[in-house]
Amino acid sequence: MIALPTLRQLQFLLALTEHGSFSRAAQAVHVTQPTLSAAIKELETILGTTLVERGARGAVLTPAGTAVVERARRVMAEAEDLVVAAQAAGEPLSGSFKLGVIPTIAPFLLPRVLPRLREHYGRLELFLREDLTARLYEALRERRLDAALIALPYDAPMIESVSLGSDEFLFACAPEHPLADQDKLGAEDLRGESLMLLEDGHCLRDHALSACSAGEARSDFAATSLHTLVQMVKSGLGATLLPKMAVDAGLVDQMGLVVKSFNPPVAGREIGIAWRKGSARSEEARQIGEEIRKLLTVSERG
Template sequence: MTQLPTLKQLRYLVALAEHHHFGRAAEACFVTQSTLSAGIQELETLLGTVLVDRGKRTIIFTPVGEAVLHRARKLLSDAEELVEEAAAGRQPMSGRLRMGVIPTVGPFLLPRILPALRETYPSLKLYLTEDRTERLVEQLKDGTLDILLLALPYDAGDVESAVLGEDRFYFACPANHPLAQQNLIPAEALKDESLLLLEEGHCLRDHALAACQLESARNAQGFRATSLHTLVQMVDNGLGVTLLPKLALDGKLLDGTRLVARPMDDAEAKREIGLIWRRGTARRAEFQLLADFLKAQMAALST
């Protein structure tokens, strides 16, 4: 019978990749540095190849080591999912759930729905990671995260998704701007404006441009906004106008500014908020239960 690596050996390898230091990786695994180092050496002996080049100052994974690391993450994720599936079978929505959220959704939605989630499912241990969509999707694929709370549409590959609700775009400008006097803003009116949006790489930028049928947004004297709060401050300082999701407005994003927000005169000027998870996951029923709960919470917030 072929001798197989142990989960402990694989966990040591993944920890080393995450911390890039034998001592810190050992601390993360609650073992001594010599124990972790010996475990990785045993893994290399078992596989008959070097996985890690050990320099004086750097730790570099060999090409084979990178391939093994990728599979190790997947195997550990599957093992954890096996345990969590058994726990969910005993009690749905319990145990650990690693959720990724994007910064244009998480800070504005989660504080309003997490109290109800904790009250309804007190055994659920929710761990949150905030990052851009692209990086979150990579973590979902390699098993680092279990589920993502995103703005849709987004091409995440072979995943399942559940739409929780829609999030309309509003035009935001200083109170003395000519368009501030209109109740509804047509998309055509934005073509001659200095429209400021988040920098390239944020899905909110793409969603806003697509929803309002615009090809591009103008840069303001070289400034680049990396968050909605920075974007609002730029507009509040007279650098231009912007498009903001209602979710952020309901989260008091404009408090303390001189800006006003007006709805767009287009029913399609919106994005969708949804959950995505790996297709074929054993926790599909649990994730669908979570989606139904969050959908009901978002509907209650909009009434």
């Protein structure tokens, strides 16, 4: 019978790859350096090839080592999925769950979501990561996240998602802006208007430009966050489009800005939850999404 590597040996190899030295890798996995070194040697014997070049500057993977590491990551991820699936079958939404959130959702939705999840799932340990959409999808594919709250639509291979609710756009400007006193504001009124939006990389920018394309608005200024954006508007530098979710959460409170709905409403974005296709935690992602859907439904009625 062919000799097979152990998961522990693969774990040691991945730690060595990440940390670049036997001493730091041994500390990371809580073993002595000789123990880790011996395990790597045994792994090389089993595979019949040298995986690591040992030198004064640390450990460097050989070409064979690089190929093995890529497969080792998949094997370890599948093993983790096996454990997670077994635990989830016994008690769904218990233990650690890694959830990504885009910055234009995180501060406005999470304060309402987290207490609800703690109330319904007392044994759930939620680890949060805030990042831009593209990096969250990459983390999902690499199994560094279990699910992510994102804005749809967004085309990403190997990712499944479900819409949880809509979030319309509102117009925001300083009181002296020419559109501040207009009774009925339509998307066509933005024709030729210079809007301040978030910088490239934020999906909210793309959704805003798409939503107001009928008015042929343009964007000459960019901000790094919604909080920076409203400060720029307050200073009279221009107008912007804001997600209703952020306004309802108090983003512009005490700012002295004029915030107006469009008539008819301007469709903004769909809030959704995404997960890696085939993930053992897909059903748990759906459950978290369902709790969020209930909150968004209440907000729409309110």
